[in-house]
Amino acid sequence: MKLHEYQARDLLAKNGVPVTAGRVAATPAEARKIAEELGGKVVVKAQIHAGGRGKGRLVEQAETAEMYQKLVSDPENYSGKVRGDRVGGVRLADTPEEAEQAAAAILGKYLVSIQTGPEGKLVKHVLVAEQTDIAKEYYLAAIIDGMQGCPLIMASAEGGQEIEVVAHRNPEAIVRMPVPPAAGYSPYIGRTLAARLGFTGDQADQFGRVVEGLYRTLMATDASLVEINPLALTTDGRVVAVDAKLNIDDNALFRQKELAAMRDLDEEDPLEVKAQQLGVANFIKLDGNIGCIVNGAGLAMATMDTIKLAGGEPANFLDIGTVNDPQRVVNAMKVILEDPAVKAILVNIFGGMARVDIIAQGVIEAHRQMKIDVPVVMRLVGTNLAEGEQLIQESGLPLIRANGLFEAAKKAVEAANAA
Ligand code: GDP
Ligand code: MN
Numbered sequence: 001m002k003l004h005e006y007q008a009r010d011l012l013a014k015n016g017v018p019v020t021a022g023r024v025a026a027t028p029a030e031a032r033k034i035a036e037e038l039g040g041k042v043v044v045k046a047q048i049h050a051g052g053r054g055k056g057r058l059v060e061q062a063e064t065a066e067m068y069q070k071l072v073s074d075p076e077n078y079s080g081k082v083r084g085d086r087v088g089g090v091r092l093a094d095t096p097e098e099a100e101q102a103a104a105a106i107l108g109k110y111l112v113s114i115q116t117g118p119e120g121k122l123v124k125h126v127l128v129a130e131q132t133d134i135a136k137e138y139y140l141a142a143i144i145d146g147m148q149g150c151p152l153i154m155a156s157a158e159g160g161q162e163i164e165v166v167a168h169r170n171p172e173a174i175v176r177m178p179v180p181p182a183a184g185y186s187p188y189i190g191r192t193l194a195a196r197l198g199f200t201g202d203q204a205d206q207f208g209r210v211v212e213g214l215y216r217t218l219m220a221t222d223a224s225l226v227e228i229n230p231l232a233l234t235t236d237g238r239v240v241a242v243d244a245k246l247n248i249d250d251n252a253l254f255r256q257k258e259l260a261a262m263r264d265l266d267e268e269d270p271l272e273v274k275a276q277q278l279g280v281a282n283f284i285k286l287d288g289n290i291g292c293i294v295n296g297a298g299l300a301m302a303t304m305d306t307i308k309l310a311g312g313e314p315a316n317f318l319d320i321g322t323v324n325d326p327q328r329v330v331n332a333m334k335v336i337l338e339d340p341a342v343k344a345i346l347v348n349i350f351g352g353m354a355r356v357d358i359i360a361q362g363v364i365e366a367h368r369q370m371k372i373d374v375p376v377v378m379r380l381v382g383t384n385l386a387e388g389e390q391l392i393q394e395s396g397l398p399l400i401r402a403n404g405l406f407e408a409a410k411k412a413v414e415a416a417n418a419a
Contacts, residue, residue: 001248002049006127007262008244011221012228016213018206019241022129031103034128035096041131044102046089046111048121049267051229051245052162053089056113058106059120068118089113089123092131099128114162124266132242137230138197139163139174140210142218144225144249151179151218153211155193159230185215206239221259222252271316271339278331280318288313289416291336291345291374293329295320295354303348306405312413315342322353329362330369337372344375344416346408351382360388364395375400375415379408 003011006024013019021038024047025031035042046053057071089111093099103126110120137160145152156174158166166173175196177189190208199207210231218226227245234240253260265273275283282297286304290312294300297319304314316339320332336342349359359380366372377400380388392399400415402408 001250001253001260001263002267003246003248003259003262004047004049004125004127004264005045005244006047006125008226008246009127009129009241011246012213012217012226012241012244015216015220017210017217017228017241018239019244020130020132022127024125024127025103026107026125028100028104028107031126031128032096032100035093035099038128038130040095042093042099042128043131044091044093044099044106045127045129046106046123047125047127048089048111048116048123049264050111050113050115050121052113052115053111056089056111056116056120058089058109058111058123061110065118068112071112071114094131102126103128121267132232132240133235134230134232134242135235136233137242138233139166139227139229140214140231141225141227141229142214142223144218144223145178148178150181151215153177153179153189153193153215155197155211157197163227163229179215185212187212189215203233203237203239210239210241217246221246222249222256223247224249271335274338275318275335278335279328280320280332280335282317282319282321283332283335284317285339286314286316287341288315289341289343290412291315291339291342292318293320293332293336293345293347293349294318295323295349295352295359299348299350303346303405303409306409307346307412310406310409310413312409312416315339320354323358323362324355326358326362326365329359330366333363333366333372334370337370337374342374343419344377344412346412347376347378347380348405348408349378349380349382351380351384351388353383355384356380356382356388357384357391360391363399364391364397367395367397374419375412377402377408377412377415379403379405 009019023034025034091102093102106123106126111123112120139156139159141154143152154176158173190211194204194207223246225247228241230242232240232242248259269285271285290307292303292314294303300317300319307314379402400411402411
């Protein structure tokens, strides 16, 4: 689960990281009022679940494919300027009037950035924060490193830009320090990183405290990623967070009730939200036209690969899990059929602990409950196959049967193309 910048900033501040003061606004008038309270010189920032806002572009409706290609190939010259006539999603304002104008320019528009895709994201809120006089921008992040099985701190003196770009052009510029899980955080970690980035004296101490606060935030929120880009060294020698990103591990939300309440469903794919509400947890929307119902994440990925091999495109990833309730299959069908792009459905089940007859019952029940006018291809093997076959036979439904995954994929592609 992703948080907005303004939420992430609050959590960082709570855990000891200095952040600039700021509040969120939904209207230009509110933005003006906050700017007045903050003393006039502010930065106005679109709050969407995507980065690259500064170099993004505000549009009234979805960006054309041609313009989007321009952004992807040359973000520097695409549009956004923090100061100047071309307005991106981050804008400096020197007076409350300018803050109001900046908010008016940003709110209600779609912000297209290198992370949003051409359709962009509708901006409903702006953060109005104290303006920082930045002398130098750094990158700082903490993640859970699944490969090494421990938290990892990453830092770079080449901040401000996308870290993927730094990693590509100049990988040595990113310094990595694992945090030993048993011992936890020790000040040498912050000191070592500070030295490697060229901080000395009081600023090294400040940087060390930021690293410690960042690590605390990671642990306290069960985050998979906490990122500050840029972490600014100000012209008067302070180290402060100017941007913040925080992703929480969904598997921890049961014990992070306060954070779970911060979820912004408007930022998420409507179909994925619907899937979660219907208990179809492992659903990811994709761009193709063949809906997939599969048990097991590995098999679901293999199914998507095989569809591609057969010349088709999957409309979704869906791992239905170990199913002992036909209604789960009905719900999965419901979610898939909500996507107008879907022209065929491929049900690929390897019955282990999940029973083929339960899946068959589910598919039959789905036809009873809804009008299903796309072809359904079924490839079934494993536990209670014979019982499942019999149910399908007796149902009289025009289900397309396939032996083997490749045959199933080919039949699904054929069916989708014929539609
Ligand atoms: P992002 O583009 O979505 O990552 O948004 P950021 O919050 O990182 O802002 C983009 C860039 O705008 C930063 O890298 C800074 O260069 C600049 N910026 C943001 N806030 C301020 C500020 O308070 N003062 C100054 N001078 N620049 C800022
Ligand atoms: Mn940033």
